[in-house]
Amino acid sequence: MPVEWQPVRQSRTHELVLQSIEEQVFAGKLRAGDRLPPERELAPVFGVSRSALREALRVLETIGVLVAQPGRGPDAGARIVRNPDDALGRLLRLHFALGSYGLHDVLEARVALERSSFAAAARHAEPADLDEADALLARMVRPGVRPEEFNDLDTRFHVQIAHSSGNALTSTLTSAVRESVRPLILRALEEVDDWAATTAGLNAQHTELLELVRAGRGEEAADLVEAHIRGFHGTLVDEPHPEDGDEGRTGEH
Template sequence: MRMPVEWQPVQQSRTHELVLQSIEEQVFAGKLRAGDRLPPERELAPVFGVSRSALREALRVLETIGVLVAQPGRGPDSGARIVRNPDDALGRLLRLHFALGSYGLHDVLEARVALERSSFSAAAHHADAADLDEAEEVVRRMSEPGILPEEFNELDTRFHVKVASSSGNALTSTLTSAVRESVRPLILRALEAVADWPATRTRLNAQHAELLRLVRSRRGEEAADLAEVHIRGFHGTLVDENRTGDAVEDGGGS
């Protein structure tokens, strides 16, 4: 039987952070779960002993990190509700920290290699036909004549995320999506700068097709090995460029 949520007043210093801490404690204790609604602001602020503006600041932070959604209005669906939505939030945070230089290209490369080796290997054992059919359709669209780098990059991201989501590991999927999203703008600029875009596109997509064939054939270790070669190719070139200052002209994988 679930224990009732017990709201307690918080201290006035750094008010919104203390409100956050109090809500986090209720989640950690299992008293707040995904789907639960918070009391209305007019009721919750006096219970915490804080202003409604401080409460709203705390709720905005929770909404930004993907654990709360707020619906304005007075209807039955209005108010703040606890949710599970880590994918967009993690991607947003990683993109910002990457842009700020919190993580180097080499660190992101190694994280991608570890994550995608795991996801391709696991997908070979756990992916169902529907997931692989969807990934194959993405590969087909990437092979269409005249496709430009921007659309190719979007589909490339979708392919890698789809394989990760079919691996049976939700955390691996979320982290793969966040890491791949964090470097998408940089990869796009590199794709736009290659000397021979049609040849590069053809080579990259040949690797995508082979990766998918290996996953369908349940050859997980081979798929993991090729995924590493694929990622270290193009992404690895970006790391080399960052270290030497040379221009990126071509690459082996995205």
Template sequence: MAVEWRPVRQSRTHELVLESIEERVLAGELKAGDRLPPERELAPVLGVSRSALREALRVLETIGVLVAQAGRGPDAGARIVRNPDDALGRLLRLHFALGSYCLEDVLEARVTLERSSFQAAAERAAAGADESAAGPDEVAAGPDGAAAGLDEAAELVARMGEPDVGVPEFNDLDTRFHVQIARSSGNALTSTLTSAVRESVRPLILRALEAAEDWPATAAALNAEHAELLRLVRAGDGPRAADLVEQHIRGLHGTLVEEGPGA
């Protein structure tokens, strides 16, 4: 069904354009994958300048609901997407740097989110194992992608355990491991929030890891915990996985609270 576009008021024009597009998303008239009309068509229909329209589209790109590609052809123009992870992580990182949230609150949020995600990932792993043992004629297929997600987490743990891994790469792999477990929990919002919170403290964690007196020993100790966390999740032991991930976060990462953001 074609979307009916109407002119918007001229005051704070780009904000009104945002409201117009938001209304159509909320009404279900615009969905992920839909393309907006070209600027030369959409601007006059809305009754705004192309510069005001571009400003609104840039805001939508920033918050991760739209991607715009320049040029001509079928892939050109603005398209509605679902990509909240990077956008939310960027916004939270900036707000953390500006002092909107204190470090203690960020770390406590990590504990809450990751206890939940590790517990849920373990429960899904256990459910998948039970279904597999029962056989295809007795039950439906297990949680989609759960086992594959844990296999990917295992690859990350293996790479973190290699002797040539440096601090920046380890920090990146560490982030991806925690986010991957959150994805394996089956809760997309928990995954996005986990990614955003972990990303917000990435620079501080990187500095803490770089300051370690014995990096190989530090990396080995942290990754031993990663390996045990993954084992517990695969074994379906949610309570112990939740306890260990809290201990893991409050360990080396907890020292950031004592040192503070300026350390």
């Protein structure tokens, strides 16, 4: 089905360009992998300046539905993609930093998501997906691993289990929620008193979690991942809860 581009009104032009492109996606005329016409062709069709068009394309790139390749040749230009994980993670991280969501909200969201993903992974995970999680765990237990690398591998381990659950949205949301507090968790890991003991405890639970998923014991895996998240958040991060006055509220690992 050919894409039919229509001129847009000049008022708030970049938003109207966004709306027009969204309508083409909703109508099924633009799909992942499709390329947009070059700017020099698309701007006159919309009836907007190239600067307004570029602004709209930058917004689409930021939210993970478009990638722009500069230069010339068959790979140059803007292409529709599906890349929600990084975009949602960036968005949540900014809103978390701005105070739109508190640590308590992030904690409870992560508990709900990961209980669901670990239980589902025990039912649906492919052996290859769990082998990849096992490879991440093997890197986490190596001597000399430092907080930044550990934090990255820890995130990837939990996201990999969510991916293996068979629910793409759960995987994306798990990644976004974990990414939103990545800097905070890294800072907390860097400040622990006994790094070796901390990582040993975390890795022991990671190992047991993976064994439970492989054995198909979903409810036990769900219970353990909740204990895993709640057990460490209180020791790593402490922040006042706005609804509790001066009482403490904790973040998470």
